Amino acid sequence: MLNACMSKYQSVRGTRDLLPQLKRVFRQIDKTAHESAQHYGFGEIETPIFEFSDVFHRSLGETSDAVSKETYTFADRGGDSITLRPEGTAGVVRSFISEGLAQLLPLKLYYYGPMFRYERPQKGRYRQFYQFGVEVLGLESALADVECIDLAWTILKKLKLDQRCVLEINTLGDQESRDNYRKALVEYLTPFKAQLSVDSQVRLEKNPMRILDSKDEGDKKIVANAPLMQNYLNDPSKKFFQDVLAGLERLNIPYKVDSQLVRGLDYYCHTVFEFTTTELGAQSAILSGGRYDGLVEMLGGPKTSGVGWAAGVDRLADLCSANLEIEKMSPISVVANGDKALQEGMTIASALRNKNKYCEIFLTGNFKKKLEKANKFGTEKAILIFEQENGSMEYKIKNFKTGDEKLATREEVFNI
Numbered sequence: 001m002l003n004a005c006m007s008k009y010q011s012v013r014g015t016r017d018l019l020p021q022l023k024r025v026f027r028q029i030d031k032t033a034h035e036s037a038q039h040y041g042f043g044e045i046e047t048p049i050f051e052f053s054d055v056f057h058r059s060l061g062e063t064s065d066a067v068s069k070e071t072y073t074f075a076d077r078g079g080d081s082i083t084l085r086p087e088g089t090a091g092v093v094r095s096f097i098s099e100g101l102a103q104l105l106p107l108k109l110y111y112y113g114p115m116f117r118y119e120r121p122q123k124g125r126y127r128q129f130y131q132f133g134v135e136v137l138g139l140e141s142a143l144a145d146v147e148c149i150d151l152a153w154t155i156l157k158k159l160k161l162d163q164r165c166v167l168e169i170n171t172l173g174d175q176e177s178r179d180n181y182r183k184a185l186v187e188y189l190t191p192f193k194a195q196l197s198v199d200s201q202v203r204l205e206k207n208p209m210r211i212l213d214s215k216d217e218g219d220k221k222i223v224a225n226a227p228l229m230q231n232y233l234n235d236p237s238k239k240f241f242q243d244v245l246a247g248l249e250r251l252n253i254p255y256k257v258d259s260q261l262v263r264g265l266d267y268y269c270h271t272v273f274e275f276t277t278t279e280l281g282a283q284s285a286i287l288s289g290g291r292y293d294g295l296v297e298m299l300g301g302p303k304t305s306g307v308g309w310a311a312g313v314d315r316l317a318d319l320c321s322a323n324l325e326i327e328k329m330s331p332i333s334v335v336a337n338g339d340k341a342l343q344e345g346m347t348i349a350s351a352l353r354n355k356n357k358y359c360e361i362f363l364t365g366n367f368k369k370k371l372e373k374a375n376k377f378g379t380e381k382a383i384l385i386f387e388q389e390n391g392s393m394e395y396k397i398k399n400f401k402t403g404d405e406k407l408a409t410r411e412e413v414f415n416i
């Protein structure tokens with residue numbers, strides 16, 4: 001009966017429970033990223049987990065996989081079309097516009113939270129996953145791109161992942177460059193139309209550049225000889241990209257230019273980049289982003305440039321679970337012999353915890369078992385409480401390292 005119940009309710013495919021051990025790794029990553037973002041002058045923002053569907057449809061593009069196949073969209077009880085956020089940028093930009101934050105520009109923001117995409121689950125790919133992301137609004141300078149990437153690099157270094165990933169970077173140029181490139185690409189791809197995958201045939205009409213990003217093997221072969229973006233960049237776009245690369249070099253951030261990198265979301269222009277690893281199979285991108293100068297306007301706001309990135313915290317956690325030094329805290333253990341002693345132990349434990357001390361008290365088992373448990377927890381010092389025949393208490397402090405045990409007063413125990 002119990003087994004039948006247990007098998008009936010599993011977590012939904014592509015979602016997972018973050019149990020304490022893994023959650024500690026997540027928290028450590030979040031803490032590292034959060035502290036680093038603060039050092040770079042970013043402020044934290046939290047936007048709702050769901051938005052009106054249009055926010056994502058308009059910003060990510062109807063032909064992006066994230067919108068066309070992967071959104072969790074539903075009509076709420078009032079009949080509005082709602083979408084669980086598949087990423088963080090669109091919500092931040094919506095907030096920038098609806099909260100009227102234009103007077104505060106430039107803005108440097110960061111966020112952490114769950115995102116939802118109906119993708120085929122596999123190692124490193126979940127339907128509910130976590131992103132830590134940053135967005136810089138209102139800075140046109142290429143140095144803003146450099147500052148963002150530098151922050152990403154700092155976080156990856158602190159997580160000891162810098163030797164295990166590569167920064168791949170490309171430019172999509174400005175609108176004029178992209179229009180010229182798009183024309184050349186369509187000219188090249190049109191004769192192959194019938195051989196392209198169904199998705200790419202649709203994209204050929206709506207967003208041909210996304211074909212460069214296709215995972216279809218047939219598409220990949222056709223795309224291998226496609227014209228290159230870099231040959232269609234106008235001078236300002238070339239200069240912008242050179243400034244980004246020079247900035248990275250000054251900061252000793254290694255990079256590799258990948259002229260095929262276009263990224264899956266429609267809002268990008270100029271710089272696009274991904275930190276990738278070879279250690280997670282097909283899900284190689286651990287942190288990715290780029291510049292999105294047209295997005296604010298596209299959502300109805302004032303012309304405002306933007307650049308940012310998001311890291312897949314699940315993927316970072318998978319990579320650094322083994323090598324991250326999670327602070328190990330050793331508790332003060334309270335080990336009581338007898339019911340009254342246990343009640344006294346509860347009072348002492350509560351007082352110590354109120355003084356921000358990590359304290360464990362063992363509620364069950366005989367005295368010997370409790371001492372064994374304390375040892376397993378890595379206790380350095382334990383408070384031992386013994387109930388005397390006359391009802392009074394005897395206290396001892398045991399040092400687990402030396403094995404020493406000495407009598408103590410009640411006051412000493414409270415001030416351990």
Ligand code: HAM
Nearest residue numbers: 087089125126129285286287288289290308309310312
């Ligand atoms: P994205 O490349 O779609 O970009 O996602 C960013 C990161 O989220 C990826 O590099 C990956 O590590 C992680 N990720 C994406 N999908 C999944 C999944 N199904 N399971 C686990 N991890 C995943 C964006 O979301 C943009 N908003 C980034 C950005 C911010 N661009 C400018 N500002």
